[in-house]
Amino acid sequence: xxxAAPPPPRLAWFIWALGSLLYLxxxxxxxxxxxxxxxxxxxxxxxxxSLGNLSAIYFYxxxxxxxPTGILADVWGPRRLLSLGALVAGAGTxxxxxxxxxxxxxxxxxxxxxxxxxxxxGVLKLANNWFPPRHFSLAAGLTLLVGVAGGVCAGPPLRLxxxxxxWRGVMLASAGVTFAVSAAIWTAVRDWPRxxxxxxxxxxxxxxxxxxxxSVAAGILAVWRYPNxxxxxxxxxxxxxxxLTFAGLWGVPFLTTHYRLPPARASVFTTALLVAWALGGPLxxxxxxxxxxxxxxxxxxxAVALGxxxxxxxxxxxxxxxxxxxxxxTGMSTGCMILSFAFAKESAPADLAGTITGVVNMGIMLGxxxxxxxxxxxxxxxxxxxxxxxxxVYGLAAYQAGFSLFIAWAALALVLLAFTRETHCxxxx
Numbered sequence: 001x002x003x004a005a006p007p008p009p010r011l012a013w014f015i016w017a018l019g020s021l022l023y024l025x026x027x028x029x030x031x032x033x034x035x036x037x038x039x040x041x042x043x044x045x046x047x048x049x050s051l052g053n054l055s056a057i058y059f060y061x062x063x064x065x066x067x068p069t070g071i072l073a074d075v076w077g078p079r080r081l082l083s084l085g086a087l088v089a090g091a092g093t094x095x096x097x098x099x100x101x102x103x104x105x106x107x108x109x110x111x112x113x114x115x116x117x118x119x120x121x122g123v124l125k126l127a128n129n130w131f132p133p134r135h136f137s138l139a140a141g142l143t144l145l146v147g148v149a150g151g152v153c154a155g156p157p158l159r160l161x162x163x164x165x166x167w168r169g170v171m172l173a174s175a176g177v178t179f180a181v182s183a184a185i186w187t188a189v190r191d192w193p194r195x196x197x198x199x200x201x202x203x204x205x206x207x208x209x210x211x212x213x214x215s216v217a218a219g220i221l222a223v224w225r226y227p228n229x230x231x232x233x234x235x236x237x238x239x240x241x242x243x244l245t246f247a248g249l250w251g252v253p254f255l256t257t258h259y260r261l262p263p264a265r266a267s268v269f270t271t272a273l274l275v276a277w278a279l280g281g282p283l284x285x286x287x288x289x290x291x292x293x294x295x296x297x298x299x300x301x302x303a304v305a306l307g308x309x310x311x312x313x314x315x316x317x318x319x320x321x322x323x324x325x326x327x328x329x330t331g332m333s334t335g336c337m338i339l340s341f342a343f344a345k346e347s348a349p350a351d352l353a354g355t356i357t358g359v360v361n362m363g364i365m366l367g368x369x370x371x372x373x374x375x376x377x378x379x380x381x382x383x384x385x386x387x388x389x390x391x392x393v394y395g396l397a398a399y400q401a402g403f404s405l406f407i408a409w410a411a412l413a414l415v416l417l418a419f420t421r422e423t424h425c426x427x428x429x
Contacts, residue, residue, distance in 0.1 A: 005198060005199060006132075006193065006198055006199050007130060007193040007196065007198040007199075011196070011198075012130040012131055012193075014188075015126055015130055015188075015189055015190070016123065016126055016127055016130065016131075016139060016143075017146075018181075018184055018185050018188055018189050019078060019082050019119070019122055019123040019126045019185060019189060020119075020123050020142075020143055020146040020147075021146075021181045021184070021185075022082055022085060022086045022089070022116060022118075022119040022122070022123075022178075022181055022185070023116075023119035023120055023123055023143060023146060023147045023150070024146050024147055024149055024150035024153075025086070025089065025116065025119075025150060025174065025177065025178050025181060026089065026112075026116030026117075026119045026120075026147070026150070027147035027148060027149075027150035027151045027154075028150035028151065028153050028154045028158075028174065029058065029089070029093070029112050029113075029116060029154075029174075030058060030059075030116075030150075030151070030154075030244065030248055030368075031150070031151040031154035031155070031244075031247060031248045031274070032154040032158060032171075033051070033054070033055040033248065033249055034154070034155075034247060034248050034249050034250075034251060034252050034267065034270060035154065035155060035156075035158050035159040035162065035252055035263060035267050036158075036162065036167050037051060037249070037252065037253050038253075038263070039162065039166075039167050040054065040105075040167075041392070044101065044102045044105065046102060047380055047383075047392055048376040048377075048379040048380045048383070048392060048394070049373065049376045049377055049380050050102065050376075051249075051376060052249065052372045052373035052374075052375065052376025052377070053106075053373050053376070054102065054105060054106055054109060055109075055248065055249050055372050056368065056369055056372040056373045057106050057109040057110050057113065058109045058110075058112055058113035059113060059365050059368050059369035059372070060110070060113065060369060061110045061111070061113035061114030061117065062113040062114065062116070062117040062365050062369075063117075063362050063365045063366055063369050064114065064117075065113075065114045065117035065118065066117060066121070066358040066359065066361050066362030066365065067220060067355065067358045067359060067362060068358070069081070069117055069118045069121045069122070069358045069361075070121055070355040070356065070357055070358020070359065070361075071220075071355055071358070072118070073118075073121050073122055073125040073357070073358070074125075074351075074353070074355065077125075077191035078122040078123070078125040078126045078129075078189070078191055079185065079186070079189045079190060079191050081118045081121075081122045081125075082118060082119065082122040082123075082185045082189065083182050083183075083185040083186035083189075084115075084118075084182075085115045085116060085117070085118035085119060085122070085182075086115070086178055086179070086181045086182030086185060087115075087179065087182040088111055088114070088115035089111070089112050089115040089116050089178050090175045090176075090178035090179040090182065091111060091175075092107075092108045092109070092110070092111025092112040092115060093108065093112055093171055093172075093174055093175035093178060094108075094172065094175045095107060095108035095111065096108025096109055096112065096171055097167075097168045097169075097171035097172045097175065098168070098172075117361075119147075120143065120147070120357075120361055121357045121358050121361055123143050124136075124139070124140060124143065124341060124357050125353075125357070126189070126191075127139035127140065127143070128353060129191060129192050129193070129200070130192075130193060136342060136345075137285035137286070137288060137289050137338070137339070137341075137342045138282060138285050138286060138289070140281070140285060140338050140341050140342065141281035141282030141283070141284065141285035141286070141335070141338045142281075142282050144277075144278055144281040144282075144335070144338055145278040145279065145281060145282055147278070148274045148275060148277060148278030149278070151247065151248075151271070151274040151278075152271050152274060152275060155267040155268065155270060155271035155274075156264050156267050156268055156271065158170060158267075159263055159264045159267055160264065220355065222348070222349070222352060223348060223352055223355050223356055223359055225348075226347050226348045226429075227419075227421065228343065228344060228347035228348075228420055228421055228423075228428075229344055229347060229348060229356065229359060229360075231416050231417070231419060231420050232340045232343055232344045232347075232360055232363065232420070233359055233360065233362070233363035234363060234412075234413070234416055235298075235302075235340065235363075235413045235416050235417050235420075236337040236340045236360065236363060236364045236367070236413070237363050237364055237365075237366040237367035237370075237409065237413070238302075238367060238409035238410045238411075238412055238413030238414075239301070239302060239305060239334055239336065239337045239367070239410065239413055240334065240337050240364050240365075240367050240368070241366070241367020241368050241370070241371045241406070241409055242305075242309055242334075242367070242371065242403075242406035242409070242410060243273060243274070243277055243330075243331065243334050244367065244368035244371075244372075245367070245368050245371040245372050245375055245406070246270065246273065246403070246406070247270040247271070247273050247274050248368060248372070249372050249375075249376075250372075250375050250376075250379075250399070250402065250403075251266070251269070251270040251273070252266045252267055252270055253394070254399050254403075255269055255270070257393055257394065257399075258316070258317070258396050258399065259317075259320070259323070269323065269324060269327060270327075272324060272327055272328055272331070273327040273328070273330065273331040274331065275331070276327070276328040276329070276330075276331030276332040276334075276335075277331040277332070277334045277335055278335070279332060279335065280301070280331065280332040280333060280334060280335020280336065280338075281335040281337075281338040282335075282338075283332075283335060284297055284301060284335045284336045284338055284339055285338050285339065285342070288339055288342070288425065289425060292424055292425045293422060293424060293425065294339050294342065294343040294346075294422060294423055294424075294425065295343075295417070295420055295422045297336055297339060298336045298339050298340075298343070298417055298420075299414070299417055299418070300333075300336070301333040301334065301335065301336025301337075302333075302336060302410065302413055302414045302417055303414060304329065304330070304333035305330050305333045305334050305336075305410055306407065306410040306411055306414055308326050308327075308329050308330030308333065309330060309403070309406045309407050309410055310407055311326050312326050312327065312330065312403075313399075313400055313403040313404060313406065313407060314400070316396055316400075337364065340360050340363075340364070341357060341360055341361075342425070343420070343423060344356050344357075344359070344360045345357070346423035346425065346426060346427050346428055347421070347423060347428050347429070348428075348429055349429045350427065350429075367409065371405055371406070371409070374402075374405055375402035375403065375405060376402075378398065378401045378402035378405070379392075379394045379398045379399070379402050380392075381398075381401075382394065382395065382397060382398035382401060383398065
């Protein structure tokens, strides 16, 4: 029989933290190719388009899994979803690390992307179940912060480990960590406080045998009936896509070529972008909850991010302190995307919470899924034939043409955001 008392905060945060470890590892895998570009091009004998596709294969399966993940989070529960996801991610990492050629490496990335796709949705489902509603935006922002910590590990630390142990050795070690996380989640995490003897504090109780549950098809169709969901499917892709394309693949080669920075130092700049993004998420979530508004902060963040990319892409040879400042401000303002989850959840019925989270996360990941190979295609079209240590080198005009796609999508996001309907931090339905 459940106690009348809610779970102690330390237990709720512990449950959330264990689930967040998979998101950290997934983010590590997402960003890792950025500091491995030269090694991957050399080992697999590929150019920018092939490298962009190898990196983006992660996002192809990640995006494809978002709506199924949202449904599975509602039906299976986050514990089974997260532990199984970590198990498959570990297997995919082993395959990627041991791959003799591009096909098996791509299959490994496909498995990794599809399996870690459950992480963010699963963690937000845990937050929904274990925390009071007023803490949801904060928990979402802190989840992003934990994920970006994985991205930081995929920056200078990964490059230093690669220089000593090689990229394959580091990937095999990360597979072992992922298997350990799977075991920890299965052992310690529970879907609801009632399973550990506490009261369920969430306003969205667990479905019982007499509860009404939508069919899978009905749930998917129902989500798209709400205009805010359509808009919040497209908007965050234009905000997040440039960050994950720059920091996750093309930023390091751009900085090494045109700012003459060594790869380890270049990765510090891309890591600064990620860290600023991570810090901006909880800040935007907290400010939005305090103000009781979603739309104004989101508009401001999109506008600042658009201006930041305009400076980074359009102004060649910025002094390094100004470049660092532009990246930090752009990253911090991009944190506004975290509002998409609460904004969307408040725009549709509560029983669709998991599916809505999956839909929004799917939209977010469309950004890097499309932009990473698209930028690679633009680079290869403008390649002059220059090579360095067996890897292609691209000119400034090629990078500016590729990165102009950032500005186009960010501008579209800003326009579409104007058409969203404010929720005032309360359920509209």
